[in-house]
Amino acid sequence: MFIxxxxxxxxxxxxxxxxxxxxxxxxxxxxxxxxxxxxxxxxCPTYSExxxxxQVHKIDKTGELDFSTFLTMMHxxxxxxxxxxxxxxxxRMTDKHKKGYILASELRAKLTGLGEKLTDKEVDELFKxxxxxxxxxxxxxxxxxxVTLPPVDY
Numbered sequence: 001m002f003i004x005x006x007x008x009x010x011x012x013x014x015x016x017x018x019x020x021x022x023x024x025x026x027x028x029x030x031x032x033x034x035x036x037x038x039x040x041x042x043x044c045p046t047y048s049e050x051x052x053x054x055q056v057h058k059i060d061k062t063g064e065l066d067f068s069t070f071l072t073m074m075h076x077x078x079x080x081x082x083x084x085x086x087x088x089x090x091x092r093m094t095d096k097h098k099k100g101y102i103l104a105s106e107l108r109a110k111l112t113g114l115g116e117k118l119t120d121k122e123v124d125e126l127f128k129x130x131x132x133x134x135x136x137x138x139x140x141x142x143x144x145x146x147v148t149l150p151p152v153d154y
Contacts, residue, residue: 038073
């Protein structure tokens with residue numbers, strides 16, 4: 001649906017340093033692996049967005065890119081992604097009466113039945129974290145703030 005499976009939309013320096021170590025084997029990332037690497041680091045690029053990144057840097061789909069070029073691509077991808085706006089737009093489209101809330105049962109049906117499907121347990125955990133009340137209503141402005149907070153770092 002509208003939530004990428006990667007919960008964290010914030011990429012830590014540690015993650016990028018780990019990726020840099022992986023690239024040290026040959027110092028390059030294969031262009032064919034770019035979408036996988038970008039998604040594993042928390043972004044949600046489409047195939048056409050990845051193709052556009054490669055075209056901008058004049059890299060063939062069978063080519064390779066260095067770490068510096070990869071960082072530039074990741075930076076651009078992160079700038080164009082805005083999970084709060086995407087989630088709010090999806091919630092507003094679901095709110096046919098424009099009241100500022102949707103039924104938890106309606107959101108559950110979408111999260112477990114569309115796109116990258118969540119399990120009922122995952123939805124229960126999400127609702128618990130976002131403080132969905134017993135009235136079964138999800139006030140989506142507040143809900144969006146809760147689900148897009150950075151994860152707690154202990």
